[in-house]
Amino acid sequence: MSETSEALEGRSGELTEDAIVRFRGERPERGWRSLLYRLTGGLVNPGLGAAERTRRDRLRRIRRGVPGTHQIAVSSIKGGVGKTTVSACLGLVLAEHRGDRVIALDANPDAGTLADRLTGDTSVTVRHMLEHLESAYSLADVARYTSLAGRLQVLASEQDPAMSEAFDRAGYERVCSVLTRFYNVIITDSGTGLVHSAMEGTLALVDSLVVVGAPTVDGASRASKTLDWLVAHGYAAAVANAVVVLSCDRKSAEVDPKRVRGHFESRCRGVVDIPHDPHLASGGRIELERLRPATHDAFLALAALLADGFGGRPADRRA
Template identity: 35%
Template sequence: MAHGRDWQRDVLRELGGTPVSEADRTAARLVRSEPPAEHHDPPPESAPSTQPVHRGVRNPRTPMPTPESVPTVDPRLALALGNPQHGDSVTRRTGQALRKLTASVGQEVADQTRLAQELQQPVTTGRVIAVTSIRGGVGKTTMSALLGRTFNHYRHDPVLTLEADAALGTLPVRMGAESVRWSCSDLAHILSPDMQLTDITGYLVPVVDGGWLLPASQGRVGAPLDIRTYRTVTLALRRYFAVTVVDCETLPGEVARTAMDTAHARVVVAPMTAEGVNGTRVVLDWLAQLPHSALATAVVALTAHSPDATLDVKAASAHLRETGVPVIALPYDRHLAQGGPIHTAMLGQATRDAAIRLAAEAMHRAVRVR
């Protein structure tokens, strides 16, 4: 990404069809302005539902056709998912209930209150939290879904979970979406500065527990999401959503590097393996070289994918904390390991607690760290 040029202003002007002059670019180098304030147009007579109106198509002679709705999981395969199982065994849940009866709840209530206050911080402009990893299969998408659901639960303003992964990403499945229609690329051709929130949500997938989802594709092999599309969509949607959780492609992909460079907070997902921790340390060292305190806004999520993991979690966390970045360890969870949609009520207690701490750490950095 080229620093010193306000690409946000450029994109907004292009969305409005106005050419960007050299004078504007010179001014952008001198003043790093926030995105323009929202236009307060009168609300539409009726909010779009399944057939949104294309109000912002840049070329009216070639309107964007409405894509077909596609199921996120083949109906023939959906039967193979089986019934979701609880993250904790019956024995563990019984022990947790007994400990709650005998333990003092004062400190627990204080901790929960503090975390809730972090998660509910007011924001003046939309905050973007990017989630990535050094390779696939380490729980990056699962972590994005957990963060999106956590923010949806605690915040009362709009929250978006956005997929910026390859064409066959699994975020819609993990978020519980039964079908998808519009994608990031589709929306990039439709967005215009005069659109209202009700216009935008007509192109998104509503999440069962609250919030909204924007997939990167319909789950088909095709052209991957490009940097220009990512910038266009994330910049425009910041006006409507208080928090946007971005499920990025893995590093060192170009979109992932752009997302990490431009986000307000970064979550790096690392597996509880020696090579995973070592590679993640390399990523943290790279973030330290970025010119705007990227390391100060980073959090590491250390994930376990086996109940028999032998890595010393304390030693691994200490190695990563040498960079000054907080590390949140998420234990093995049977419900998450099963795959398919995430049901918050089925998560293990330790997993829920870790997800809340991770979301609070990311939100703290997105709002307060400069």
């Protein structure tokens, strides 16, 4: 790379809207404030409401630059709590609002459904990429093994149970060694087996950890046990920097959600509640525009929390 191109690349993160667009006031874009602004031709500007200020702040944080590559692992010791849904929506939100490259990788050894939920295309999988890894010299070479959901690229897991065990730690690390050359953010949808070899590779490379649970007795206890296991195996720093997601598709009036949330807030960097959403509950293809506003805002909050760690020094993976 020439000196000129290196300089341009180093400055590329500075050309943001905030940096180059002249100040034009805080024009509301949602709700009655936006309607009043447009009806009066801009003569009356009520300013931004609290919700819109919060949303704009989250978007600003999400767009933070990443030096190199940031790897996010979404995990849970329990299946059926929404781990793949969280991985999919997080990937869609980051890809939608960032200007760089984001990829979601399904590392589930048991025929994961990430690609099903995002693109419906599982004809080419991570196994195919592994078989031809030595010829992956460019982004176009890598894209042969991915499918596209909006701006998010998706790398499907192996769907044949007889072949899925071949994707072990060594395979995961080989794939990531290629992906980190071309992508700024890598989201790994991990399997539920924390002792699986591929999970060892995921934890060895992770910069940010997301643990998914639910505000139920089993969902909360399994999420807490996931954190316990990680601490016991040397990942205390990763746990302290983790974000816990509570998927509220399942909840009970007998469970105190404040106590559940307080438990995880005392152990991790942040907690995000994902409200029940009929679109997500159907189990079909996920489309951001079909999410309820509250659900979309919750995933913006999750993405912003994780983006707060972009550009900074990641915590040591092992304490």
